[in-house]
Amino acid sequence: MKKSFKLLKAACVVGLLTVLGVTNGYAQGLRTSYFMDNVPARLKMNPALQPARGYFNIPAIGALGLSISSNKLSIDDFVDIIENKNGFLESDKFMNRLDSKNTMNIDFTTDILSFGFYSGKGFWTVNLGARAIVSASIPKTMFEFARNADKFDVGDKYDIKNMELHADVFSEIGLGYSRPITEKLSVGGRFKVLVGVGNLDAKIDEIYVNADTDYQNWKVRTKGKLETSMKGLKFEYDSEHGYINDIDIDSPGISGFGFGIDLGASYKILNNLTVSAAILDLGFINWSKSNTTIAKTEGEHTYNDFMNDIDPDNYNPEDFENMNPDEIQNYVTSNTDIFDLDLIQFQEGEAKSRKTTLRSTLNIGAEITLLNNKLGFGVLSSTQFTLPSSYSELTVSANYRPRNWFGATLSYSFLHSEFKTVGIGLKLGPIFIGSDYLMTKAPGDANRANAYIGCSIPLGKKRLDYRR
Numbered sequence: 029m030k031k032s033f034k035l036l037k038a039a040c041v042v043g044l045l046t047v048l049g050v051t052n053g054y055a056q057g058l059r060t061s062y063f064m065d066n067v068p069a070r071l072k073m074n075p076a077l078q079p080a081r082g083y084f085n086i087p088a089i090g091a092l093g094l095s096i097s098s099n100k101l102s103i104d105d106f107v108d109i110i111e112n113k114n115g116f117l118e119s120d121k122f123m124n125r126l127d128s129k130n131t132m133n134i135d136f137t138t139d140i141l142s143f144g145f146y147s148g149k150g151f152w153t154v155n156l157g158a159r160a161i162v163s164a165s166i167p168k169t170m171f172e173f174a175r176n177a178d179k180f181d182v183g184d185k186y187d188i189k190n191m192e193l194h195a196d197v198f199s200e201i202g203l204g205y206s207r208p209i210t211e212k213l214s215v216g217g218r219f220k221v222l223v224g225v226g227n228l229d230a231k232i233d234e235i236y237v238n239a240d241t242d243y244q245n246w247k248v249r250t251k252g253k254l255e256t257s258m259k260g261l262k263f264e265y266d267s268e269h270g271y272i273n274d275i276d277i278d279s280p281g282i283s284g285f286g287f288g289i290d291l292g293a294s295y296k297i298l299n300n301l302t303v304s305a306a307i308l309d310l311g312f313i314n315w316s317k318s319n320t321t322i323a324k325t326e327g328e329h330t331y332n333d334f335m336n337d338i339d340p341d342n343y344n345p346e347d348f349e350n351m352n353p354d355e356i357q358n359y360v361t362s363n364t365d366i367f368d369l370d371l372i373q374f375q376e377g378e379a380k381s382r383k384t385t386l387r388s389t390l391n392i393g394a395e396i397t398l399l400n401n402k403l404g405f406g407v408l409s410s411t412q413f414t415l416p417s418s419y420s421e422l423t424v425s426a427n428y429r430p431r432n433w434f435g436a437t438l439s440y441s442f443l444h445s446e447f448k449t450v451g452i453g454l455k456l457g458p459i460f461i462g463s464d465y466l467m468t469k470a471p472g473d474a475n476r477a478n479a480y481i482g483c484s485i486p487l488g489k490k491r492l493d494y495r496r
Contacts, residue, residue, distance in 0.1 A: 057072035057073035057093075058073075058453070058462050059073070059421065059423045059439065059441070060423070060452065060462045061462055061480070062406065062423075063406040063427045064427060064435050064437050064460075065080055065435060066081065066435065067453070067482070068085060068142070069460060069482050072091075073308075074292040074294070074305075074391060075204050075217055075290050075292045075306065076206045076214050076292035076294045076306065077206075077216070077294060077304065078207075078208075079151070080432060080490045082146055082151075082486065083143060083484040083485065083486055085139055085141070085482065086483040087140060088140060090139055090482055090483050090484055091142060091157070091482050092137075092139075092480070092481050092482070093135075093478065093480040094135070094136050094479055095134070095135040095136075095476075096478070097475065097476035097477070098130065098133065098475045098476070099129075099475065100127045100131075101125065101475060102125070102475050105122055105125065126171055130166050130168065131164065133161075133162065133164070135160075137160075138158055139156065140156045141154075141156045143155075144487075148207075150206065151205070151206050151207065152203075153218065154203055155200070155201075155202045156200075156201055157200050160195075161195065161387065163193075164192065164194075165191065167189060167190060169189070173186040173235075173237065180246070181239065185238045186237045191231075191232040194229055195226065195227065196226075196227050196384070197225040198224045199222070200221065200222050200223070201220065201223075202221075204290070205218075213293065213294070214295075216291075217289060218289065219287070219288075219289055220289065222288055222386075224285065224313040224314075224315060225280060226259075226261070226280065226283060227384055228254075228255075228258075229253075229254075230254045230255075230256075232250070232251075232372070234250060234252070235249075235252075236248065245330050245332045246330065246331045246332070247331075248328065248371060250327065250329075250371075252325050252374075253322075253323070253324050254321075255320070256320070257319050257382055258277070258319060259279070260279045261276075262277070262278060263275055263321060266373075269373070270376075271370070271373040272369055272373075284313045284316055284319070286311055286312045288311025288386055290307070291307050292307075293305055300396055300397045300401075301394070303392075303394045305393070306389075307391075308389040308390075309386040309387060309389060311386045312386065313386075314381060314382070315383070316381055320380065320382055321376060322377045323375060323376045323377060324374065324375060324377055325374050325375065389411065389412045390410070390413075392410075393408040394407055395427070402428065403426075403428055404426075404429070405424075406425045408422070408424075410423065421442075423441045424439065425438065433455075435453075435454075435455040436455070437452070439452070439464065450466055451464040451465065458486070460482040460483070461479075461481050463479045463480070464478050465477050
């Protein structure tokens with residue numbers, strides 16, 4: 029990795045593109061699938077919702093979900109970031125769209141192996157899966173600083189506050205069980221052993237940059253904390269001052285262990301009216317001391333390291349003699365990168381083991397059915413308690429399921445669809461595809477999208493008492 033570890037790229041591009049890891053979206057379960065019978069994906073939303081028959085998900089592609097979202101940035105903005113790297117900062121449209129606080133999130137999940145089967149009245153599930161989440165919260169002042177840093181002049185100041193980057197990567201081994209307690213009540217749960225691969229929690233309370241008297245020597249005041257746990261993550265340090273100035277990854281592996289649990293229940297109030305609720309991902313991961321780095325930054329320093337980074341093969345001191353200040357500045361910025369860890373100067377502290385909690389989700393749903401359960405109308409409230417703040421959605425759906433092999437659902441999410449998107453779920457034989465935010469109008473302006481694909485082989489016969 030180059031010495032110039034670009035802050036904006038770390039917070040934006042890495043936060044958007046890597047699946048090393050959502051404030052505003054998640055793929056732990058597809059809300060549109062919650063009321064779809066015979067779709068294994070709904071068990072991720074509530075372990076008590078027994079299907080009509082068992083299933084075996086095709087490895088790797090049997091349960092694959094991806095979610096991308098932001099409170100302000102659109103899908104077009106995401107594409108521009110991917111294609112143009114830092115070039116998107118020159119767009120006035122992009123800058124005008126920004127809010128004072130901008131969240132950008134990715135959530136990726138997959139089951140490498142999963143299946144479920146009936147044994148008596150109980151239904152068992154087994155899964156081996158992986159999940160990765162990245163959440164970034166970036167103030168508009170950071171984007172403005174990134175855009176104008178190569179145009180700094182004497183007296184320019186930037187006060188960047190409350191920037192966060194969180195990432196989690198872990199795998200899980202889950203064992204679930206559900207069964208009816210009475211004719212109306214069913215309960216279920218899933219116990220999970222978690223294997224941590226990596227975690228990052230970075231909080232920058234302040235980066236204050238002041239070109240008070242010399243635009244080549246910035247006065248910088250910082251305050252923040254970095255906590256990271258990942259095997260193979262290596263830091264390099266400035267030889268004179270001892271702060272972190274480079275990050276590299278070599279042979280990642282297991283960095284921690286933990287446990288999690290999902291709990292759910294379903295209650296039939298009337299023959300055609302059912303209510304249900306679930307709490308998911310109650311748990312934690314303990315990260316080992318040997319794979320953990322904790323660093324802080326707090327204080328003031330002068331930043332001029334971009335002058336030292338100039339390629340010596342292209343540097344000639346005599347070039348500066350006949351340059352005016354603007355020409356010197358253009359020379360410097362054309363030969364160096366500005367955003368590097370030298371700007372923040374994290375100082376490593378004492379290593380210790382850490383514990384992080386999972387990002388829990390609360391689902392509450394109700395459905396009324398007609399035509400002998402072939403048609404249903406449901407409403408689902410879903411809240412995820414994630415970093416840096418929680419996320420809620422209210423989804424209504426119409427569900428049509430005339431046969432075991434066919435089902436279709438149309439949904440709408442009131443809080444975040446903004447009349448630009450709808451949700452669609454379709455089961456056709458062993459294949460299930462769905463999205464809560466299918467872009468239907470001005471797709472480039474939508475600021476969230478997700479997709480789920482599943483492929484499963486049915487196991488056993490359909491339960492005769494299912495939804496009687």
